[in-house]
Amino acid sequence: MTIVPVIKRDYITKLAEQGKRIDGRTFDSYRTIDIETKVVNKAEGSARVKIGNTQVLCGIKMDIGEPFPDTPATGVMSTAAEFVPLASPDFESGPPRENAIELARVVDRGVRESQVIQLEKLCVSPGEKVWLVFIDIHILDYDGNLFDAASLAALAALLTTKVPVSRFIKTLNEKERASWQEQLKDIYRIPGVDEVPFGADETSTDKKIVENFPLPMIEPPISCTAVKINDFVLFDPCFDEEIIADARLTVATDNKGDLRAMQKGLSGSFTREEIQKVIKGALDNGQEIRKKLNQCLGK
Amino acid sequence: MMKSDMKLITDEGKRLDGRGPHDLRKIKIDAGVLHRADGSCYLEWGGNKVLAAVYGPREAVPRHTQNPLRAIVQARYNMAAFSVEDRKRPGPDRRSVEISKVISEALEKVILTEQFPRASIDVNIEVLDAEAGTRCAGLTAAAVALVDAGIPMRDIPVSCAAGKIGGHVVLDLGKEEDNFGDADLPIAISPRTGEVLLLQMDGHLTVEEFNQAFDLALKGCQTVSEIQKQAIMQKYQSVAAEVQE
Numbered sequence: 001m002t003i004v005p006v007i008k009r010d011y012i013t014k015l016a017e018q019g020k021r022i023d024g025r026t027f028d029s030y031r032t033i034d035i036e037t038k039v040v041n042k043a044e045g046s047a048r049v050k051i052g053n054t055q056v057l058c059g060i061k062m063d064i065g066e067p068f069p070d071t072p073a074t075g076v077m078s079t080a081a082e083f084v085p086l087a088s089p090d091f092e093s094g095p096p097r098e099n100a101i102e103l104a105r106v107v108d109r110g111v112r113e114s115q116v117i118q119l120e121k122l123c124v125s126p127g128e129k130v131w132l133v134f135i136d137i138h139i140l141d142y143d144g145n146l147f148d149a150a151s152l153a154a155l156a157a158l159l160t161t162k163v164p165v166s167r168f169i170k171t172l173n174e175k176e177r178a179s180w181q182e183q184l185k186d187i188y189r190i191p192g193v194d195e196v197p198f199g200a201d202e203t204s205t206d207k208k209i210v211e212n213f214p215l216p217m218i219e220p221p222i223s224c225t226a227v228k229i230n231d232f233v234l235f236d237p238c239f240d241e242e243i244i245a246d247a248r249l250t251v252a253t254d255n256k257g258d259l260r261a262m263q264k265g266l267s268g269s270f271t272r273e274e275i276q277k278v279i280k281g282a283l284d285n286g287q288e289i290r291k292k293l294n295q296c297l298g299k
Numbered sequence: 300m301m302k303s304d305m306k307l308i309t310d311e312g313k314r315l316d317g318r319g320p321h322d323l324r325k326i327k328i329d330a331g332v333l334h335r336a337d338g339s340c341y342l343e344w345g346g347n348k349v350l351a352a353v354y355g356p357r358e359a360v361p362r363h364t365q366n367p368l369r370a371i372v373q374a375r376y377n378m379a380a381f382s383v384e385d386r387k388r389p390g391p392d393r394r395s396v397e398i399s400k401v402i403s404e405a406l407e408k409v410i411l412t413e414q415f416p417r418a419s420i421d422v423n424i425e426v427l428d429a430e431a432g433t434r435c436a437g438l439t440a441a442a443v444a445l446v447d448a449g450i451p452m453r454d455i456p457v458s459c460a461a462g463k464i465g466g467h468v469v470l471d472l473g474k475e476e477d478n479f480g481d482a483d484l485p486i487a488i489s490p491r492t493g494e495v496l497l498l499q500m501d502g503h504l505t506v507e508e509f510n511q512a513f514d515l516a517l518k519g520c521q522t523v524s525e526i527q528k529q530a531i532m533q534k535y536q537s538v539a540a541e542v543q544e
Contacts, residue, residue: 039348039427039428040348040379040381040382040427040428041346041428041430042346042381042382042383042384042428042429042430043381043382043428044381046381053334053335055333055334057379057427059379059381059382059427060381061380061381061385063385063386080380080389082380082389084377084423084425085352085354085375085423086333086336086339086350086351086352086423086425087333087335087336087352088335089335089354089357093375093377093391093423094390095390096389134380134381134386136379136380136381136386136389138379138425138427140333140350140425141333141334141335141336142335143334167384239335
């Protein structure tokens with residue numbers, strides 16, 4: 001980094017001493033968040049999230065493949081992030097660097113550890129075939145706080161994902177179909193309906209209801225990130241704030257107000273009080289973001 | 300199901316998506332959609348969704364790539380993993396490397412590279428949703444992004460494809476037409492002079508059919524060119540309105 005961040009640091013800290021930020025926000029407020037889902041037709045689920053000028057696109061693709069030997073009846077998920085050179089003058093093409101891998105892993109952990117996707121319900125035939133869920137995150141415009149934007153985009157995309165049964169039904173044999181139908185009964189208990197709607201099957205003579213199914217999910221936790229610059233704690237850092245930040249803390253909270261994941265980054269430190277401040281801000285902002293997400297999903 | 304026997308066009312010249320033989324798919328272009336890029340463009344062309352961003356002119360690195368007499372133009376065409384039916388592995392493959400090369404060369408011809416020795420002009424094209432004709436969409440979007448970045452150019456290049464399906468020469472192939480058609484002919488031109496900047500063909504055409512398809516693609520390019528100019532004008536007008544406020 002060059003001299004520019006040093007000058008900006010002066011400016012940002014001077015403003016912070018007066019309780020201000022460069023874009024006029026208060027310390028614990030977010031920039032405008034905009035969530036748009038179903039933006040990519042070819043994807044099983046997709047979402048574009050804008051937080052201020054930061055723009056992230058997430059697409060979900062699904063496939064049928066082999067389970068891991070130690071979890072033969074569990075679906076498989078994997079997350080990848082691409083810092084495409086479109087998004088910033090500092091991003092270069094080529095295999096993912098450290099920052100892309102960290103981001104993908106943090107998003108992956110947020111989804112995996114809180115068991116947002118009910119992977120145990122994505123088994124087609126135990127030990128042989130399970131659904132694979134690929135979460136691909138594309139950074140389109142980088143103006144800070146990729147953690148929150150990417151996590152939110154991944155959740156919004158997953159929540160709109162339809163399991164592409166119709167595309168894969170032809171690849172399954174009789175046994176696998178029967179097994180998957182049992183699974184479906186379990187997943188989508190529809191009161192009063194014995195016959196579980198099965199996937200589209202053009203070759204079948206008895207035309208059952210033809211439909212792809214929503215990915216089985218539970219209510220997801222929402223991540224909120226704050227950075228520390230000198231003794232100030234700023235939520236949703238923009239690019240200029242992020243590059244001079246001493247420390248960063250991401251806190252994921254669920255709808256009951258419990259903590260579900262945390263990740264500290266950068267070389268600075270937090271005091272106990274500061275951590276509590278971040279947790280409180282994460283709870284408040286998390287509520288707001290959850291509301292927005294549900295609104296966008298039509299709930 | 301024998302998809303290759305699929306009837307792509309009726310005897311009356313009606314295509315699968317209801318278009319006539321000389322109709323383009325719906326095109327929408329927005330200039331200046333990204334914050335960090337020097338210039339950018341979002342383009343929808345039928346089911347294609349493409350984003351292009353321009354960075355530069357900036358110092359070319361590594362330094363051995365620099366040309367002491369002019370700027371180098373580096374276009375990079377990349378498909379998102381979720382942009383196609385079966386997930387594409389992230390990163391460049393042989394196809395995208397080739398497309399990047401032919402697009403770079405097409406753009407280089409119209410950019411006044413001699414004004415920026417040792418510099419690089421980087422054009423990044425991201426295909427977010429793909430449905431046949433992504434290279435035409437990508438190049439067309441890249442051209443608008445270059446204008447948005449204020450890169451001096453001789454002309455605004457534009458691209459469009461024609462092809463042959465079920466014995467008919469048609470404009471702008473759709474997905475099934477591309478997969479099961481007889482030939483595909485994407486071209487890019489400098490619309491002011493008619494110079495051809497990119498030309499590829501696969502399939503089978505007679506000389507007569509080639510001439511028809513080529514003329515059709517030229518016409519398509521002129522139509523798309525107008526849409527490009529409108530998008531650029533709209534961007535300038537919105538900036539002018541902001542300044543007046």
